[in-house]
Amino acid sequence: MSGIYIHIPFCKKACHYCNFHFSTQTQYIDEFTSALLVEIELQQKYLSGKIETLYFGGGTPSLLSKQAIQSIYNKLKDNFDFAQNIEFTIEANPDDLTAQKAADWLSIGINRLSIGVQSFQAQSLAWMNRAHTTTQAHQSIKNAKAAGFSNISTDLIYGTPHLNDQDLSADLEILLNYGIPHISCYALTVEEKTALHTMIQKKTMEEIDTTQQARQFNLIVDTLEHAGWEHYEISNFSKPNQRSQHNSNYWNGIAYLGLGPAAHSFNKHSRQWNLANNQLYFQSIKNKTIPFEMEHLSTTTQFNEYMMISLRQMEGFSFEKIINEFGAVYETHTKKIAAHFVQEGKLIETSFGYALSKEAKFFADGIASDFFWLEA
């Protein structure tokens, strides 16, 4: 089984915090779509096995016309072996998610929406420089539900300067009341080469308050767990059996192909990524060449990635898997470090192996790095 990710590298405007690859030059969308159709043919041999999940991410995939999405999907079906009932997700921004678009997407076969709500608070949306309003955030969910979508996820961003705990609680309550089954919650991070980074450097914006972020993370976990949701990955919460299949496969080491500028692909032995440059992509594809770089994954790299990804998940890591996939020496190494974290109450035993305790989860990435095998 495998997955396909399509990166749509266009947005209407730049959110202050964003370091994803996108361009606001939306006049190139048609040229991009034509190039993507060629790349699909060029990459038809990358995956073996049935395609179980298809994910349009970005950027802003909801900017694409119905015809463009349909032509991409048709081309994919002509070149890959799709399973019967795939999970087919599109990321949508609230300002694009009209009743008509929702109906169009359903008619194409899209069965899951990931809506970039981020916040229902007008002040936070303005601070982030989002293209949508509070009213549009609400209306987008209503339109999706009215069209017939039930498998809906929304993104929330917490830890922004104007978002107090009451606002965040109100946002969570709104989402719970809409009855959607999945929420992804991201702590605001300051990435280089973003407007937010520049503003903080110039001291026109305050620094991010990590104490607030940790507190709000716990508020989210408590609220959603109390509502009976699973906190199945550090940033992801769902009702039982409503996890994102595409992302879960990615975290569980299933092969995937990424298409479009900046998209990443993984085939269990190597990882490759298309260069993040739209014009270079168009030119290269005209010459039937994909502009990409590749990294062969050593055992150590794969082990480190496994520790990073598994410690972010509810099930945690398994010693059995470590022995089978990486060898006894990695098991000994992991056991030694794990003992220390168990003693501190940061690691707990699960039916699968060992996972982070609730108190330690906010620090998952730092703890995972303590398990890394450092190559000499």
Ligand code: SF4
């Ligand atoms: S809409 Fe999404 S991808 Fe586009 S700038 Fe905003 S956060 Fe980044």
